[in-house]
Amino acid sequence: MLDIKLIRANAAEVKARLASRGAGDEAQIDEVLRLDELRRKALSEVELLKSQRNKAAKEIGALMAQKKTDEAEARKKESRELGDRIAALDKQANEADEARDKVMLALPNLPHASVPVGKSAADNPVVRIQGEKPAFDFKPLSHVQLCEKLGLIDFARAAKLSGSGFLLYTGWGAKLERALIQFMLDLHTRDHGYTEVSPPFMVGPQCLVGVGQFPKFADQYYAVQEGLDGSTLGKLYLIPTAETPVANIHREELLPERQLPIRYCAYTPCFRGEAGAAGVGTRGMIRVHQFDKVELIQVVKSDDGYAEQERMLAHAEAILRALGLHYRVILLCTGDMGFASARTFDIEVWSPGQGEYLEVSSVSNCEDFQARRMNLRYKTDAGENKFPHVLNGSGTALARLFVALIENCQTADGAVIIPEPLRPYVGTDKLVPK
Numbered sequence: 001m002l003d004i005k006l007i008r009a010n011a012a013e014v015k016a017r018l019a020s021r022g023a024g025d026e027a028q029i030d031e032v033l034r035l036d037e038l039r040r041k042a043l044s045e046v047e048l049l050k051s052q053r054n055k056a057a058k059e060i061g062a063l064m065a066q067k068k069t070d071e072a073e074a075r076k077k078e079s080r081e082l083g084d085r086i087a088a089l090d091k092q093a094n095e096a097d098e099a100r101d102k103v104m105l106a107l108p109n110l111p112h113a114s115v116p117v118g119k120s121a122a123d124n125p126v127v128r129i130q131g132e133k134p135a136f137d138f139k140p141l142s143h144v145q146l147c148e149k150l151g152l153i154d155f156a157r158a159a160k161l162s163g164s165g166f167l168l169y170t171g172w173g174a175k176l177e178r179a180l181i182q183f184m185l186d187l188h189t190r191d192h193g194y195t196e197v198s199p200p201f202m203v204g205p206q207c208l209v210g211v212g213q214f215p216k217f218a219d220q221y222y223a224v225q226e227g228l229d230g231s232t233l234g235k236l237y238l239i240p241t242a243e244t245p246v247a248n249i250h251r252e253e254l255l256p257e258r259q260l261p262i263r264y265c266a267y268t269p270c271f272r273g274e275a276g277a278a279g280v281g282t283r284g285m286i287r288v289h290q291f292d293k294v295e296l297i298q299v300v301k302s303d304d305g306y307a308e309q310e311r312m313l314a315h316a317e318a319i320l321r322a323l324g325l326h327y328r329v330i331l332l333c334t335g336d337m338g339f340a341s342a343r344t345f346d347i348e349v350w351s352p353g354q355g356e357y358l359e360v361s362s363v364s365n366c367e368d369f370q371a372r373r374m375n376l377r378y379k380t381d382a383g384e385n386k387f388p389h390v391l392n393g394s395g396t397a398l399a400r401l402f403v404a405l406i407e408n409c410q411t412a413d414g415a416v417i418i419p420e421p422l423r424p425y426v427g428t429d430k431l432v433p434k
Contacts, residue, residue: 001104001372007032017110020117020334025107032103039096042089049089053082105209106216109369111334112306112343118333124346125333130317131326133350138412142353143403144284147173149414149433152406153285165289167399172431176418177292179425180398180405181267184294184319188395192315194265194296199245201268202236207248210374212340212366213240222271238271242295243392250299251374257381260388261300261308265395268293285399286358292398298391301378302368305389306343309365312393313345316361319396323419325408326350328357342367347396353407358400363393406431 007014011033015026056079064072116125147153152173158166169177188194202224208214213221221240226232239245246264255262270293296315300308313329320327327349337344341364348357368387371377377385409417416431423429 001101001369002107002110003368003372004032004036004100004104008036014110018107020111021108021337022119022335023108028103028107032100032107035096035100035103039093039100042093042096046086046089046093049082049086053079053086056082105373108216108339109212109342109366111337112365112367114331115337115343116331116333117335119335120333121336123333124330124336127329127331127345129326129328130321131324133326134352134408136352136412140352140407140410141414143351143407144353146353146406146410146414146416147285150406150416150431151434152176152431155284162289165287167285167288167290172426172428176405176422176426176431177398177402179422180401181292181294183322183422183425184395185265185267187318187322188265188294188296188315192263192318194263194315197246197249197264197266199239199242199249199266199268201239203239203245203248204236205234207244207251208237210248210251211244211370212373213244216339220273222273239268240272241270241293241392242266242268243297246295246297247299247370247390247392248374250376253376254385255299255376255378255388257301257378260378261298261304264297266295266297268295270397285403286354288399294395294397296363296391296393296395299371299376299388300391302386302389305365305367305391308389309343309345309363309391312391313347313363316347316363316393316395319401320347320349320360322421323405325404327360332362338362338364340364340366340369342369347394349401349404351400351404351407353403358404360396360401360404361394364391366390366392 002014007029011029015029018026018029056075060072060075060079116123118124141149144155147155150173151171152169154168154170158168161168185196189196205214208221222238223234224236224238246266249264250262270291272289296312298308298312317327317329327347330346330348332344332346344362344364346359347361347363349360351358367389370390371387376388378388379385405419406416409419411417414433418426418429418431
């Protein structure tokens with residue numbers, strides 16, 4: 001959520017920064033200010049009326065002591081009328097407060113000054129490129145062909161089980177998926193200083209509100225119902241990413257400054273029902289409704305957010321470097337950036353079978369946007385309560401990493417060479433066709 005004080009003090013700047021996203025959200029700022037002024041005016045009048053009522057109460061006591069009953073009764077009537085007016089204004093202030101917050105919850109974060117203005121992914125600048133595309137002396141197979149040759153994924157039976165957009169890993173495919181997850185968790189906890197957590201895979205809607213996924217995108221997630229009890233539908237949701245539960249771990253807490261930075265990593269399956277994945281068919285792993293991911297979350301002091309984002313980006317890149325994969329880092333423009341983010345880097349790994357780059361990680365600094373929605377604060381050593389910056393990053397996401405790995409590491413005979421760091425986890429150095 002945006003800072004209402006910033007909107008009051010710099011409405012024109014807030015409008016301009018929202019306008020750079022190209023979604024028209026700047027048009028809502030005047031409504032936020034109107035409702036905020038209505039709320040503040042009502043509260044100001046309430047304070048004045050309460051003062052008058054307190055004064056009347058003292059006068060009534062004095063009149064009763066003087067046996068001036070008629071005058072006391074008249075003042076009591078005035079006091080009751082003041083009370084009715086106070087109650088009406090309190091209701092008006094609460095309604096304006098709720099209406100203002102409803103509008104503000106639908107407003108995205110403000111882009112950081114370093115974010116380039118643009119309309120779409122075509123406007124995202126490349127920050128750096130690591131390595132070179134592999135040169136094959138044969139026509140590389142797609143991941144679908146490799147999975148079928150090697151018996152890694154059973155696409156048809158996955159569709160039989162759950163419909164399109166789901167995967168059934170089998171044999172070495174299941175082992176390779178598990179190996180990648182374990183390798184990433186070990187690297188982040190051992191070398192990068194993260195604490196591993198294993199969160200619930202279902203959360204309440206307040207957690208989705210906290211990270212900015214609700215209310216704007218409520219139609220994109222899977223709501224859970226307990227048995228046949230329709231009244232329970234929507235009390236819990238399958239998580240779209242580990243960010244949802246992990247970033248909310250300290251919601252509504254006031255942390256001591258010395259506890260920061262907090263660095264968590266977590267493996268979870270991720271469930272996405274967004275329209276972009278509909279109709280993906282029974283073959284392929286590029287867009288699916290359920291996939292695995294190792295997520296990185298940091299809660300840091302507000303002055304450290306952007307330095308820590310660079311560190312987190314390096315942590316995600318370390319996975320691809322260790323696996324010897326060619327990738328590029330891009331900086332998302334204002335029109336392509338996520339709802340809650342102030343600045344986002346994407347890491348895209350080369351997929352020779354697809355002939356294109358695949359996004360396997362987004363590393364975002366949400367500044368204090370999510371912390372405000374979660375009421376997560378920290379107390380500085382000087383005694384000031386502040387909102388921390390909350391960062392999230394994929395470290396990294398599967399199944400696209402799986403796709404890139406088998407396509408980049410394939411041989412002419414349809415085998416896949418396992419990168420050396422993964423071999424202890426997989427238990428072999430090569431996957432060969434049946």
